[in-house]
Amino acid sequence: MTTPLSPVVPARLGAYARLAKLDVWDYYLALPLAWALAGFTPAAFGVLLVFGIGTVCVVAGSVAFDDVTGFRDGSDAANYGPNASARRLARKPLLTGELTEAEAVRFGWAACGAGALLWALAALVAPYAPLWTVLLGALCLCSSVQYSWGLKISYRGWQEVFLAGFGTGLVLVGLGLCTGSVGGFAAVQSVLFGLGPLLFGVYSNTRDAEGDAAVGRPTAAVLLTEGQNRAFIACLTVAEIALIVTAAGLGPAPWWFALAMLPAMGVRVAQLRRGVGLGDALAARLLGLRAHRVTTASLFAVDLVLVLGAGS
Known part of the structure; x- marks a missing residue:
């Protein structure tokens, strides 16, 4: 027999799942x-x-x-x-x-x-x-x-x-x-992965700068002027792309690494245009999530090709 309290358990589990941000x-x-x-x-x-x-x-x-x-x-x-x-x-x-x-x-x-x-x-x-x-x-x-x-x-x-x-x-x-x-190419991939959360976090912080400033949370968006924050985000984007290109041209990555990462770099440039160029921080954050996922999928595919190539 179903009791009137039965819906409470899934509702509370849902609340805890949202507290844990399991969807991110x-x-x-x-x-x-x-x-x-x-x-x-x-x-x-x-x-x-x-x-x-x-x-x-x-x-x-x-x-x-x-x-x-x-x-x-x-x-x-x-x-x-x-x-x-x-x-x-x-x-x-x-x-x-x-x-x-x-x-x-x-x-x-x-x-x-x-x-x-x-x-x-x-x-x-x-x-x-x-x-x-x-x-x-x-x-x-x-x-x-x-x-x-x-x-x-x-x-x-x-x-x-x-x-x-x-x-x-x-x-x-x-x-x-x-x-x-950890080899050199693995270190490069680790840093590229780490830059993903940063490059959607800075857009969230841009959107939340007023609230963060009110409680004394000194994010870059709070500490910098609007123009300086845009420049900071642009520099992070350029640094990520430069790491990819440098790793392929001068570093431990295969020569075709930058070509394989073109889709990820394309989404990242679109994110920069949306957030810095057009000032839409929320849309840029969503593009940042996509850029991170495309980057990770691209790195996974690169590693798969290298493993299959080594085994052939």
């Missing part, structure tokens, strides 16, 4: 990229599966803490105000009253704790676990928890560094656990 999975693409770099071996798949589930937990906990902090200081209320669509506002279950602050905090600690245990398990079962992977993994874990909680590194001018560094670190740690080392 772009950091998790680090795991298939690391698998590709490791040569698509079954052993690497098993290690990365454990590490990947742990990564979902770590990210879920860190974004939950971010929502709690944004709820407490009022920045989320400012950035997700009464003019926000119901769908966009639903991404903040603390603002809608679906979850309490205490429930979000408990969820954050439980998710981060589970993530830490799974990362430790991945290191234990991995064929390789050099010290640098353990230290880098610990840095990724601590910085994600402290992103807007505890030390609040994103409130101390480190937000952009974290956005790029966390993604880069995930690829490096995942690959290190599978192979024990």
